[in-house]
Amino acid sequence: AFNRAPPPIRALHQDVVNKIAAGEIIVSPWNALKELIENAVDAGATTLEILVKDGGLKLLQISDNGHGINKADLPLLCQRHTTSKIKEFEDLTSIGTYGFRGEALASISHIAHLTVTTKTRESSCAWKAYYTNENLTPIKPGQTADPKATAGKQGTQITVEDLFYNVPTRRRAFRSSSEEYAKILDIIGKYSVHCKGVAFCCKKYGEAGTSLNVQSHLSMVDRIRTVFNSAVANDLIPFEVANDRWGFRADGLISSANYSAKKSTFLLFINHRSVESTAIRKGIEGVYTQFLPKGAKPFVYLSLDIDPARVDVNVHPTKREVGFLNEDEIIEIIKDEIATRLGAVDTSRTFMTQS
Numbered sequence: 001a002f003n004r005a006p007p008p009i010r011a012l013h014q015d016v017v018n019k020i021a022a023g024e025i026i027v028s029p030w031n032a033l034k035e036l037i038e039n040a041v042d043a044g045a046t047t048l049e050i051l052v053k054d055g056g057l058k059l060l061q062i063s064d065n066g067h068g069i070n071k072a073d074l075p076l077l078c079q080r081h082t083t084s085k086i087k088e089f090e091d092l093t094s095i096g097t098y099g100f101r102g103e104a105l106a107s108i109s110h111i112a113h114l115t116v117t118t119k120t121r122e123s124s125c126a127w128k129a130y131y132t133n134e135n136l137t138p139i140k141p142g143q144t145a146d147p148k149a150t151a152g153k154q155g156t157q158i159t160v161e162d163l164f165y166n167v168p169t170r171r172r173a174f175r176s177s178s179e180e181y182a183k184i185l186d187i188i189g190k191y192s193v194h195c196k197g198v199a200f201c202c203k204k205y206g207e208a209g210t211s212l213n214v215q216s217h218l219s220m221v222d223r224i225r226t227v228f229n230s231a232v233a234n235d236l237i238p239f240e241v242a243n244d245r246w247g248f249r250a251d252g253l254i255s256s257a258n259y260s261a262k263k264s265t266f267l268l269f270i271n272h273r274s275v276e277s278t279a280i281r282k283g284i285e286g287v288y289t290q291f292l293p294k295g296a297k298p299f300v301y302l303s304l305d306i307d308p309a310r311v312d313v314n315v316h317p318t319k320r321e322v323g324f325l326n327e328d329e330i331i332e333i334i335k336d337e338i339a340t341r342l343g344a345v346d347t348s349r350t351f352m353t354q355s
């Protein structure tokens with residue numbers, strides 16, 4: 001093999017580049033939906049309605065009542081790196097919105113059939129645009145045919161059909177649509193708890209009832225009651241801690257030592273984005289082992305706001321993980337606070353039983 005002439009290096013066709021990039025950003029139906037939820041919340045929506053067919057592979061539709069999109073912006077919507085949220089790289093250090101790279105919709109349009117219907121407050125009608133990856137003249141890949149006028153109320157409806165239709169290996173990786181639907185409900189449930197003032201509802205296509213329905217006026221505790229159950233909602237302790245030196249503020253609701261589950265539930269938001277952090281999870285679970293019987297697990301909802309200048313949201317294409325400075329110090333302070341709160345409740349119980 002070593003005496004073979006090297007194969008020539010060639011530039012990949014743009015279509016292949018786009019598909020590869022899209023597959024790194026949109027890895028599953030639930031993570032496509034997460035991007036769409038974040039876009040709707042960024043647009044100031046207070047009502048999100050979600051419709052799902054076949055675990056999101058056949059259909060993912062999200063309708064919001066946010067500010068909508070200007071007709072003039074529709075041709076740009078699914079171009080890569082088009083966004084209304086940042087202008088300079090430095091803007092990433094003060095980012096207040098969920099999105100920032102302008103890649104989610106572009107990615108989805110490369111690996112699904114995407115239709116956008118939107119109406120701003122100023123527009124007299126709604127506009128509907130269709131985006132495709134195929135070279136259908138006169139539509140070029142990533143572009144839209146002229147938007148069509150249609151009836152509609154203010155806000156945006158994004159319809160994603162046949163996700164991964166042109167990425168067969170990825171599509172085949174999703175064996176069970178009920179498993180995918182469970183993951184979709186999981187991510188909607190997380191945002192339903194976190195996004196106070198926003199109503200969420202999710203329906204399975206063809207079914208009359210809703211799988212999840214959270215009204216906008218509900219308190220945090222009632223959001224947890226609706227999404228999870230009353231047992232946990234009745235046993236929550238609020239906590240809050242801030243620290244100027246490490247530039248962060250954390251608050252949330254955590255289960256008391258009287259509550260235990262077989263599996264732990266972790267809702268972690270960093271700067272209002274649902275993320276995973278093994279370090280934070282392990283640290284907090286460690287605190288609970290001092291308070292719970294062996295094998296018993298807690299419920300933790302933690303919203304962490306860190307000075308955007310200290311966070312690197314750009315470490316992972318799916319934005320699933322974020323890096324931040326002084327992680328160890330911040331986790332220690334949160335652990336101490338949780339231990340204090342759990343201990344305080346414990347003491348009052350003991351006191352009550354003694355008296």
Ligand code: ADP
Nearest residue numbers: 039040043083084099100101102103104105156
């Ligand atoms: P990003 O969120 O990183 O800017 P996206 O590809 O997710 O990139 O979205 C591109 C742009 O489309 C956004 O910057 C926003 O202007 C617009 N947009 C997307 N979804 C909505 C929505 N639901 N309502 C209003 N505008 C939207």
Ligand code: MG
Nearest residue numbers: 035039099104
């Ligand atoms: Mg976005």
